[in-house]
Amino acid sequence: xxxxxLSDLRKMKDRGELRPSxxxxxxxxxxxxxxxDAVLVNxxxxxxxxxLRVDADVLAFFKAQGKGHLTRMNAVLRSYVEAQRAKR
Numbered sequence: 798x799x800x801x802x803l804s805d806l807r808k809m810k811d812r813g814e815l816r817p818s819x820x821x822x823x824x825x826x827x828x829x830x831x832x833x834d835a836v837l838v839n840x841x842x843x844x845x846x847x848x849l850r851v852d853a854d855v856l857a858f859f860k861a862q863g864k865g866h867l868t869r870m871n872a873v874l875r876s877y878v879e880a881q882r883a884k885r
Contacts, residue, residue: 844871 801809809815851870859866 806815856866859870862869
């Protein structure tokens with residue numbers, strides 16, 4: 798999998814380099830006003846940049862799982878916080 802900008806994707810489409818997935822169905826047409834009452838929901842909370850020292854083996858464990866190791870570390874911390882709050 799490669800990252801590409803919207804501009805790159807449009808150029809690739811124009812050159813015929815992008816093809817739909819086998820068996821892909823076209824999205825249905827939506828009626829006018831379909832999105833009029835839509836509300837944008839952002840579940841992500843504001844994240845605070847910090848400096849955190851962790852044991853080398855802990856960091857290596859998360860990094861060994863691939864890209865997104867900081868997100869996974871945050872998820873573990875979030876689980877701990879929620880478990881502690883549930884005890885109250």
